[in-house]
Amino acid sequence: MIQLMSVNFDDHIPNWRTQLETIQYNVLVVVREGKVKYEINGEEIIAEEEDVLFIPQSTRRSGGNWNGIPHRKYTILFTTDPHVPTGIPFLGGGQCLKFNLAHIQYAYRRCERLFEEMRGGKSYRSMICQGIMQELLGMLARELEKTELPPSKRNYADTIKSYLLDHYREPIEIDKLAKLIHRSPNYATALFKEVYGHSPIRYMHQLRVLEACSLLLHSDMTIAHIAHYLGYYDTSYFYRMFKKYTGLSPSDYVQQGDRSDVSKLFT
CATH class of the missing domain: 1.10.10.60 (Homeodomain-like)
Known part of the structure; x- marks a missing residue:
């Protein structure tokens, strides 16, 4: 069972940063413009435009603007019930992963819709948000199954x-x-x-x-x-x-x- 906590859209925040801490939730980062720098378990990772980054629960993480330059990205915070299988293998792997999606523009639109739905009060909001989140995770899982390109x-x-x-x-x-x-x-x-x-x-x-x-x-x-x-x-x-x-x-x-x-x- 996937439990959405929040969906944020960071739009050119001048001094964006997150403190170094061990997170108790999963994070999905979808970068729409610019670059963002993370320190993840002591390793520096740069995510840039069109990158998708999965940061698992229990990771020690901090983040900030790359070279002080603002960026645009969606950040989705969520948890999973360890007793209920999700059907998404990488969610239980405990590894930070960076993806390049073939249909990144479609992923942007789904994130935009998810962001809007999470802030709305329309009927069936929870069901729609769950569906969009499962679709995004399914896209990432499918990407991992592809034969690695040279x-x-x-x-x-x-x-x-x-x-x-x-x-x-x-x-x-x-x-x-x-x-x-x-x-x-x-x-x-x-x-x-x-x-x-x-x-x-x-x-x-x-x-x-x-x-x-x-x-x-x-x-x-x-x-x-x-x-x-x-x-x-x-x-x-x-x-x-x-x-x-x-x-x-x-x-x-x-x-x-x-x-x-x-x-x-x-x-």
């Missing part, structure tokens, strides 16, 4: 991903991505899909649509302006891509507002 493959895929994060608003050509790692276009596409679960072009569209969701809700830009800003010079094509990944038209998404769950973008 470091070279991970590095190649990370190189392509970093380029896409910086240039997703620009036209993306597979040939150019392949040249980044000095491999063929077919190899680059297959490699990226092996590591992250989808093609580079799909990932580009996901990033564009995710930003479109934010701009639709939090800017005064028109739909046509947003489409052009994100590299869709045909507004009708932007409409098709947006509906493909969210299930809604841009106008319908605005009407639903913050109630819309864009986590489906990364399934």
Whole structure:
């Protein structure tokens, strides 16, 4: 049985730190931006953007901003009943683990939903929070079962991903991505899909649509302006891509507002 204690979102806290202590609960850290430094049982561990860190109960732990630079992360504190099996092997291992999830953007959305639900008072809140937490832990357990990728493959895929994060608003050509790692276009596409679960072009569209969701809700830009800003010079094509990944038209998404769950973008 998993018992949630709290879910926190640290958003660029200037002097964030936790004192050195032996914790009596498990901690799941999901870093969204920047880096965070922990001392865990005498060992320094740096978790950065897109890292997920599991710190088990009875660990001696302290933490703080890396080099004094604020970061953004979700921190989930929870306990388990030692007499009730969870079905999640790593929870009973007593080891600190650092993960790289193929679907990290989806994990961000689930953490965001969990954070919101924990602070709400709607019916079935406890059941929904339990479901989200079990899903996150299941994703991590599945990640541990994957065959370990050679470091070279991970590095190649990370190189392509970093380029896409910086240039997703620009036209993306597979040939150019392949040249980044000095491999063929077919190899680059297959490699990226092996590591992250989808093609580079799909990932580009996901990033564009995710930003479109934010701009639709939090800017005064028109739909046509947003489409052009994100590299869709045909507004009708932007409409098709947006509906493909969210299930809604841009106008319908605005009407639903913050109630819309864009986590489906990364399934």
